[in-house]
Amino acid sequence: xxxxxxxxxxxxxxxxxxxGMFQEEKGAVVERYPDKWSTYSxxxxxxxxxxxxxxxxxxxxxxxAGCNFRCRxxxxxxxxxxxxxxxxxxxxxxxxxxxxxxxxxxxxxNIIFNVNEPxxxxxxxxxxxxxxxxxxxxxxxxxxxxxxxxxxxxxAEIFSFVHVGLKGFSNEFYQKYVGxxxxxxxxxxxxxFADLCHVEIASPVIEDVNxxxxxxxxxxIHDINPSIPWHVFRLLPEHNMKGSLYPNIERMSLALDSSxxxxxxxxxxxxxxxxxxxxxxxxxxxxxxxxxxxxxSGDRLDEFLAPDNTCPVCRTPIAMLxxxxxxxxxxxxxxxxxxxxx
Amino acid sequence: xxxxxxxxxxxxxxxxxxxxxxKQDNDPMVQMVCRVLSDTPYPGDVDEQxxxxxxxxxxxxxxAYHPDLVCLxxxxxxxxxxxxxxxxxxxxxxxxxxxxxxxxxxxASGYTPVIVGTGGLVPLEGEMDLxxxxxxxxxxxxxxxxxxxxxxSSKDMAVIESLKSLGKIEAMVSKEEWITxxxxxxxxxxxxxxxxxxxxxxxxxxxxxxxKTLGTTLRKPINIPENNFQxxxxxxxxxxxxxxxxxxxIRSNLGRxxxxxxxxxxxxxxxxxxxxxxxxxxxxxxxxEPGDAFYLTLSTGKHQVFAYPAGYRxxxxxxxxxxFPFSGYMTSLPQNTLAxxxxxxxxxxxxxxxxxxxxFGADIGIECFARNLFNQGCMAVVHDKSKYxxxxxxxxx
Numbered sequence: 001x002x003x004x005x006x007x008x009x010x011x012x013x014x015x016x017x018x019x020g021m022f023q024e025e026k027g028a029v030v031e032r033y034p035d036k037w038s039t040y041s042x043x044x045x046x047x048x049x050x051x052x053x054x055x056x057x058x059x060x061x062x063x064x065a066g067c068n069f070r071c072r073x074x075x076x077x078x079x080x081x082x083x084x085x086x087x088x089x090x091x092x093x094x095x096x097x098x099x100x101x102x103x104x105x106x107x108x109x110n111i112i113f114n115v116n117e118p119x120x121x122x123x124x125x126x127x128x129x130x131x132x133x134x135x136x137x138x139x140x141x142x143x144x145x146x147x148x149x150x151x152x153x154x155x156a157e158i159f160s161f162v163h164v165g166l167k168g169f170s171n172e173f174y175q176k177y178v179g180x181x182x183x184x185x186x187x188x189x190x191x192x193f194a195d196l197c198h199v200e201i202a203s204p205v206i207e208d209v210n211x212x213x214x215x216x217x218x219x220x221i222h223d224i225n226p227s228i229p230w231h232v233f234r235l236l237p238e239h240n241m242k243g244s245l246y247p248n249i250e251r252m253s254l255a256l257d258s259s260x261x262x263x264x265x266x267x268x269x270x271x272x273x274x275x276x277x278x279x280x281x282x283x284x285x286x287x288x289x290x291x292x293x294x295x296x297s298g299d300r301l302d303e304f305l306a307p308d309n310t311c312p313v314c315r316t317p318i319a320m321l322x323x324x325x326x327x328x329x330x331x332x333x334x335x336x337x338x339x340x341x342x
Numbered sequence: 343x344x345x346x347x348x349x350x351x352x353x354x355x356x357x358x359x360x361x362x363x364x365k366q367d368n369d370p371m372v373q374m375v376c377r378v379l380s381d382t383p384y385p386g387d388v389d390e391q392x393x394x395x396x397x398x399x400x401x402x403x404x405x406a407y408h409p410d411l412v413c414l415x416x417x418x419x420x421x422x423x424x425x426x427x428x429x430x431x432x433x434x435x436x437x438x439x440x441x442x443x444x445x446x447x448x449x450a451s452g453y454t455p456v457i458v459g460t461g462g463l464v465p466l467e468g469e470m471d472l473x474x475x476x477x478x479x480x481x482x483x484x485x486x487x488x489x490x491x492x493x494x495s496s497k498d499m500a501v502i503e504s505l506k507s508l509g510k511i512e513a514m515v516s517k518e519e520w521i522t523x524x525x526x527x528x529x530x531x532x533x534x535x536x537x538x539x540x541x542x543x544x545x546x547x548x549x550x551x552x553x554k555t556l557g558t559t560l561r562k563p564i565n566i567p568e569n570n571f572q573x574x575x576x577x578x579x580x581x582x583x584x585x586x587x588x589x590x591x592i593r594s595n596l597g598r599x600x601x602x603x604x605x606x607x608x609x610x611x612x613x614x615x616x617x618x619x620x621x622x623x624x625x626x627x628x629x630x631e632p633g634d635a636f637y638l639t640l641s642t643g644k645h646q647v648f649a650y651p652a653g654y655r656x657x658x659x660x661x662x663x664x665x666f667p668f669s670g671y672m673t674s675l676p677q678n679t680l681a682x683x684x685x686x687x688x689x690x691x692x693x694x695x696x697x698x699x700x701x702f703g704a705d706i707g708i709e710c711f712a713r714n715l716f717n718q719g720c721m722a723v724v725h726d727k728s729k730y731x732x733x734x735x736x737x738x739x
């Protein structure tokens with residue numbers, strides 16, 4: 001029997017899946033560690049980073065364990081690239097309704113899966129979605145996009161906003177640095193997500209490795225929809241790439257300048273104090289959202305200057321899922337309903 | 343206005359420390375600090391050269407600025423031993439290397455040392471998972487020992503009581519009892535934070551155990567701080583009985599000595615010179631873990647357990663437009679710190695990020711900029727340019 005969640009389509013008759021999260025049981029693909037979570041915390045939506053979905057909102061960040069990729073530079077390798085069997089003692093057990101209740105306790109507007117690949121925990125996430133929907137809590141995720149067509153559609157049902165990692169633009173890159181044969185399913189799925197939900201795309205850049213592919217990536221995104229936000233990440237040499245060069249910020253900035261013509265919502269971050277984290281109006285280039293970056297999941301909203309999602313100068317619409325959400329929106333909601341302080 | 347200079351390797355930018363807005367300052371002192379930053383890229387929190395980076399950076403800065411007071415922190419051994427499963431001999435070697443690095447600095451600088459250890463680490467024996475409480479359990483500031491409990495149900499209280507009866511929890515106090523405990527030792531205790539966001543109860547684990555809750559780091563620790571109610575100090579300047587007394591000891595000797603206050607995190611008495619002594623760290627059941635409260639208590643001479651309290655609902659205040667965005671939890675410059683109102687020159691250098699530049703109030707601070715061990719580069723903060731000028735003490739290279 002084959003697992004149909006990711007494009008590895010592992011044969012479960014010969015053992016557990018590559019990610020270590022699925023196995024065959026009585027003719028069905030079942031989760032080995034259902035409803036087990038590696039983290040839960042309250043953070044800013046910009047820290048994920050989502051820049052064009054519910055800006056300013058408070059998100060509950062969750063993750064599980066295991067991944068279908070083996071990126072040589074994985075920043076979360078200590079949890080994502082370990083066998084899930086070996087990290088169970090760090091996991092939290094939350095039934096789906098309890099996880100959603102926790103998001104409410106923390107005053108979160110949304111729930112975002114971002115530690116490892118959500119495809120390895122889709123059945124659990126589908127259950128969470130049921131309760132999140134009832135509680136009017138939207139869900140988002142970061143994904144590597146290497147899912148089957150069926151699983152991709154399932155993800156688009158669970159998540160109303162998705163951040164897809166497009167880590168390079170060649171099979172050679174994915175073969176050497178990620179450990180899969182072909183980029184094609186990822187490109188296919190980005191198109192699917194763009195049809196079905198809000199999409200942002202992230203590309204980690206490694207000096208002298210995928211630097212030359214950036215313009216091709218920009219062109220690919222532009223051809224789907226130029227309004228898709230593109231985040232270029234300055235990759236820190238981590239995991240199995242310690243000792244590699246730190247990407248040069250000046251050179252990267254120069255290289256990305258030309259891509260701005262293709263993609264108005266282009267960002268370059270994962271370094272402290274980046275100049276590239278503000279949203280500019282695609283028409284008049286006025287700053288419409290100012291942010292502050294501390295690198296490594298430290299981004300935050302500074303000023304939202306487009307309260308009706310339009311440029312305050314020329315009234316051009318700014319692509320956005322939802323609009324600005326006050327940090328304490330959920331607490332205020334609860335207090336207005338006469339409830340206790342969360 | 344204080345200036346922050348970020349160095350992310352081959353790229354520098356300047357910001358107003360309080361607002362985070364970009365700012366350009368071409369003052370010669372700022373230029374000197376920029377040069378020191380670019381000359382000494384940070385190797386990373388757990389890199390074996392991380393402590394040598396502190397020494398090298400401090401000496402380089404001293405060469406140009408000639409401070410009267412130097413505050414240093416050496417933390418590589420704490421990060422490495424907390425997160426990685428090194429054999430005991432390697433752990434001991436890294437603790438010894440930290441002390442050797444401090445000695446190297448003293449020898450090279452000739453400054454009179456005040457060396458303070460935060461105490462040793464012990465293996466993590468187990469964790470108490472309080473994530474399932476009806477209320478909310480929060481560990482913060484990398485704390486292993488303390489957990490704040492918000493709005494507990496009677497069922498939650500029974501869970502805590504049962505852990506207590508098993509000897510896993512040493513103490514459980516209400517917010518009021520916690521405050522009263524510290525007020526009894528320090529009547530002018532400062533509680534700058536919103537008491538409403540403090541936990542209703544604080545619980546303390548017995549040595550070797552940690553809590554597993556909201557705020558627990560994703561990287562599981564291998565070793566955690568001992569319950570260091572006493573911490574080692576070495577100095578030829580005299581003895582003190584309490585961590586809070588070190589500030590006065592230093593300030594009263596600064597006219598006669600150039601002094602280096604050196605913190606060694608995760609290092610206990612065994613690695614200190616023979617004539618080192620122990621001093622008190624905390625009140626009642628509460629001892630400071632390595633972190634901002636320890637640093638602030640040392641620097642201000644007053645208990646600072648409520649500056650950024652354990653178990654605080656810190657995320658409720660994480661909205662936009664925050665002040666001091668480079669300074670972690672801190673949203674204002676701490677007052678009455680060791681160097682803030684000292685008329686002589688001072689610097690602070692260390693591989694503790696986010697609060698080195700705030701807790702000592704030194705004229706210039708240089709620290710690594712790392713988040714959860716990810717190396718983002720370095721940051722310098724120039725608080726006071728007025729002390730820099732031409733002449734024998736102000737020459738730049």
